[in-house]
Amino acid sequence: MIALAYVWWLAALVLGAAAFFDLRAGRWSNALFWGLxxxxxxxxxxxxxxDKAGNRLPxxxxxxxxxxxxxxxxxxLLRRAPAGADDTAARDASALRLGHRLFVPALTIPLVTTALFLLAPYLVAGDWRLFPATNATVPALALGCCIAVLVALRVTRAPATQPLRESSRLxxxxxxxxxxPMLLAALGGVFEATGVGGAVASLIGQVIPTDSRLACTIAYxxxxxxxxxxxxxxxxxxxxxxAGIGLPLLIRQHGADPAVVGALGMLTGYCGTLLTPMAANFNIVPAVLLELKNTYGVIRMQAATAALLATTNIALMYFLAFR
Structure with missing residues (x-):
């Protein structure tokens, strides 16, 4: 079975390779960062x-x-590897030679991941199963990425070490x-554990009419x-x-469908991702890599789309969650 632990070890291998290549190149801070x-x-x-055994030291x-x-x-102190003229020329020549075939490995990831996830309940032999019964998504994605790497090696005829080198560069x-994203997701768990959700519920109850489905939906x-x-x-x-609005007000008080509230609530949150520099990996890093004159150019281009999607998601939540 492809357990989650194997996925984390695979990630550790990629990160360790990045630390190794940075160490060889003398980028000591980068090597320490990825090594840790x-x-x-x-x-x-x-x-x-x-931790479960009571030993807090690890x-x-x-x-x-x-x-x-x-x-x-x-x-x-973290710095990017300089791109030499020879590397740029070789990449341009390779891109011209491969053409649209370059998209094949990228498209392999979602196609294979989706297929594996849908087939997960059937990939069973006796007591053995390919993916965990409770969480097949992440292992399926990891296996899909591994298959995509093999496809990429086949398409580009690159050496076997090239994926690790390119991962390090990226x-x-x-x-x-x-x-x-990992640190911010952990921050959300910390906020919930410290009672921020309850404080939000108390504050919202003083600001909006909680007996109104529409008001609670918009607030959420x-x-x-x-x-x-x-x-x-x-x-x-x-x-x-x-914890502050969705569960106590929409689901318990007004009887909203939890699946609809959860799915559309998360989609509405993604609209906020389009609007914030805090989502640096989505909005700031691309601007830096593309050398845009305006650091917030990506956010400005996405603002209208975010507003339209947010309005649509909130409307769908209101009309679908209370059927």
């Missing part, structure tokens, strides 16, 4: 097991690693923004957008707003 993240991924299960060491990574990111290009949708803008990630906003 690789260790956290590789030792994740051991850290959780030790958990505290993981916290120290996160703090060191934050200091490295904030210090400006990680250095994206830099610390790669880990931002706008709250998802605002919290996503603040925290940069809909996954971080979701537990807070669902």
């Amino acid at each position: 993240l690789a260790i956290v991924f590789a030792a994740g299960d051991a850290i959780l097991a030790a 958990t505290q060491l993981a916290g120290v690693a996160v703090v060191v990574m934050a200091l490295l990111a904030g210090s400006g 990680l250095d290009q994206l830099s610390w923004a790669v880990v931002l 949708g706008l709250g998802m957008i605002v919290f996503t803008v603040i925290m940069g990630n809909a996954f971080a906003a979701f537990p807070v707003m669902t």
Whole structure:
């Protein structure tokens, strides 16, 4: 069975390769950053097991690693690998030679992942199953990516080490923004554990008429957008707003369908992702990589789409959740 632990080990392998290539190139801060993240991924299960056994030291060491990574990111010491003229020329020549075949590996990932996810209940032999019964999505995605790598090697005729080299280059290009979604999602869990959801529910109850389905629906949708803008990630906003408005007001008080509220609430939160520089990996890094004159040019182009999608999602939630 492809357990989640194998996926984390695969991620640790990619991150460890990035640390190795940066170390060879003398980019010491980059090497330390990716090396620490690789260790956290590789030792994740051991850290959780030790924590459940009452040994806090591994958990505290993981916290120290996160703090060191934050200091490295904030210090400006992380730097991108310079692209030589020879590398650029070779990439351009390869792109011209391969043409539209370059899209084949990229399209392989969603196609294979979707197929594996849908077939997961049938990929069983006795007590053995290919994917965990409770969470097949992430292992299916990981296997889809591995198959896409093999397809890419076949299409490009590149050496077997090229995927790790390219992963290292891409990680250095994206830099610390790669880990931002994970940290912000964890922040959402911290907010929920510390009672922020309850505080939001109390505040909303004083501001809006809670006996109105429409008012609660609008408050939930706008709250998802605002919290996503603040925290940069809909996954971080979701537990807070669902615990504060979605669950007590929409679902329990007004009897809304939880599936509709959850799905459309998350989609509404994604509209906030389009509007915030906190979602740096989506909105700021592309502007830097594309060398746009306006750092917020991506956000400006997405603003109208975000407003239209948010209005549509909130309307759909109101008309579908209470049927």
